[in-house]
Amino acid sequence: MHRVTEPTDPLLADFTALNDPARRRRVERDGGYFVVEGVLAIERLLALPQWQVRSLALLPKVADRLADQLDALDAPVAVADEAVLREVVGFDIHRGALASVERRPFPSLSELVNTGSPQLLVVAEGVNDHENLGALYRNAAAFGVAAVLLDDGCADPFYRRSVRVSLGNVLAVPTGRSRRLADLHEQGVTTVALTPRGDRRLADLGADVLGPGPLAVVVGAEGPGLSDETIAAAHHRVAIPMATGVDSLNVATAAAVALHHLATVAAR
Incomplete structure (x- = not known):
């Protein structure tokens, strides 16, 4: 650990201006890394050996809490007071814990899909809200999802807000790309599209x-939902019955309902 007293210290460079989303997305993309915020998410990170940590910035009390986990870490740890970190990141950092992590290439579909297993997958189309995406990963982890597959219209799952909302589960659930359901079908995956226009109830599956x-549970962004092309391509188009006057659920909540049902079916 290194005690840091100046906001210009090079050990804090990865965390400059976290309050500027456009700048951060550009800086992190160009640098090939992302930032994890919060003690719970960083504890999750430190328990996963597949990730390469570049550096950490911690309040003294957080450094004390994580001391045992940091002993074996091969990365610099900057310990700074709240005023120093606030000047670096641009806001009050009450959580007191930041880590920068090297990005990794996404695995291929063939690496993520086990055709001989009754595994669960989540496919997201156009989910461009970072908090919804983080919540989706949190629910995916809760129901033992093997991978979350994103199309090109989805937000970056490794953006700081997504990682925080997921409680670090973005780091634990493998992420891949899926641009067409046909690619999944070729891997032997049965696809279940969630849509208010579904021609059967989820409970009937x-x-x-x-x-x-x-x-694979296939979900779309709130508002537009899934595209007509994706709905038509899915093996099953299902709706979750709701009270009169309500036509949809939050995307992460809808996925959780479907995953619970499908996990129960698979366990029988």
């Missing part, structure tokens, strides 16, 4: 309908 292979 049993093991006899779904089969023994991998299952």
